[in-house]
Amino acid sequence: MSESANSPHPFPEQPLPAWRRAVIKVGSSLLTDGRGNLGMRNASALASLIEGFRSQGREVLLVSSGAVAAGRGLMARRRGSLVQRQALASLGQTPMLALWQGLIEHPVAQVLLSHDDLRNRRRYLNAQATLQELLRIGAVPIVNENDTVSVDELKLGDNDNLAAAVAALVDADMLFIATDTDGLYTGHPTRDPAARPLPRVEAITPEVMAMAAGGAGALGTGGMATKLEAASKAAAAGIDTALLCGHDERSLAALANDRLHGTLIPAHGPRLMARKLWLRHQPACSGRVRIDDGACRALAERGASLLPGGVLGVEGDFSNQALVDLVSRQGRRIGRGLVEYHASDLQRIAGRHSQEIEDVLGFHNGSAVVRRDNLVLLDQVAATMH
C-alpha cells in the first residue's frame, strides 16, 4: 500500500534527527480491524522495523494500545460503559501482548502503568529503574496503561500522553507515534477537502491544536489532539516527535533508513533531566515555603540549592521529600521542589545557618532545604503546565 485511505495527500520525505533510544507508540487502529480482531499485518511490519533498529544497537520501547479493541473482538461486544471497557482491556491485554511476542525476536516485557505510577515519586523511580534494567538486558518493554485501575486514561485515550511520559522517564531521544494516517493535516484528512499535510510543526499552538479538533478514528480514542499534546510534552522535555502512518509500507521503509514521511515536531531545546521533568508535571504541591530576596536571586541567577538561611516561613503540613511551592517574600511563586525537612522541622531551622541544623533538630538531612537537582523554577514550570 503506498497511500493510506486516511491520508489523501502524500507527505514529502525528510531526514530524521539522529536517535539512539526511542519510544514507538502504536495505536489500536493499527492492530485491530473494524470488528476488533487482532491483525498480524501491521504488527509484523512494525516488529521487523523494531528488530532492524535493535540490530543497529538502538534501543526501543513500545507503547501499544489495542487491549480494549482486542477484548471487544473476543467478546463480540461494543465498547459500552467504562467498567465494561476496563474488563475488555483486561481480556484483550494478553492476546495483544502475545501478538507482539510472536513477532519480536527479542524478549518482550509487559509493563502496565497508570498515571498514578508516574505521579508518585517512589513508584516513578521504580518504574524508571525497571525499564532501564529491561533495556540493559536487551528486552523490548511493551507498555500499556493499567486500564483496570486507570479510569481517566480510558476515557481520554491517553496512550499518546503515556508514550510521551515514558519517553521522558527513560530519557529517550525520539518519540514515534504510529497511527492510521500519514501525519498531521491542517484539517480532518478525510472530512475536510481542503486539508493539507504539515511535514514540520515547530510549536503546538492553539491554532495547531484546532486542526486536530476532528476527533479520533473508529478504533482510536484520542485522535490527533492527544498526539499533539504528547508531542508538546516531549518537545518541552527535549525529545523530538514523529507522527507517521504505521500501515504504509513506504513510510515504514523510509523510517528504517532514518527518513520520515510524516510530521516532525522538533524538541524545543536540550533534554532536561527526567527528575526535573517529573517535578514540572506534578499537578499540586503539599505546602509553601517563603524565601527571602537573596535566596530568590541565588536560585534564579546561580542555580543554587535553597539553604535554611533563606527560609522566612512555612505554610502547610508536609513531610520530607514532599513537593512544595517556593514563594518570594511578596508571595510570588518562584519555583517548586522536593523538600528535605518536615514542615515543623523546617519552621525550626528557618533563618538558621546550615551548620546549626543538627544542634537545633538533633539530626541532619543535609545542608540544603531543597537541593538544586530537586528544584525547578517557575518559568520552567509554566512552560509545560496546563
Ligand SMILES: Nc1ncnc2c1ncn2[C@@H]1O[C@H](COP(=O)(O)OP(=O)(O)O)[C@@H](O)[C@H]1O
Ligand atoms: N488534523 C488531522 N490530521 C490527521 N488526522 C486527524 C486530524 N484530525 C483528526 N484526525 C484523526 O485522528 C485519527 C488518528 O487518531 P486515533 O484514531 O486516536 O488513532 P490511534 O488509535 O492510532 O491513536 C486519524 O485517523 C484521523 O481520523
Ligand SMILES: N[C@@H](CCC(=O)OP(=O)(O)O)C(=O)O
Ligand atoms: N489502553 C487502551 C488504549 C487507549 C488508547 O489510547 O488508544 P489509542 O487512541 O488507540 O492509542 C488499550 O490498550 O486499548
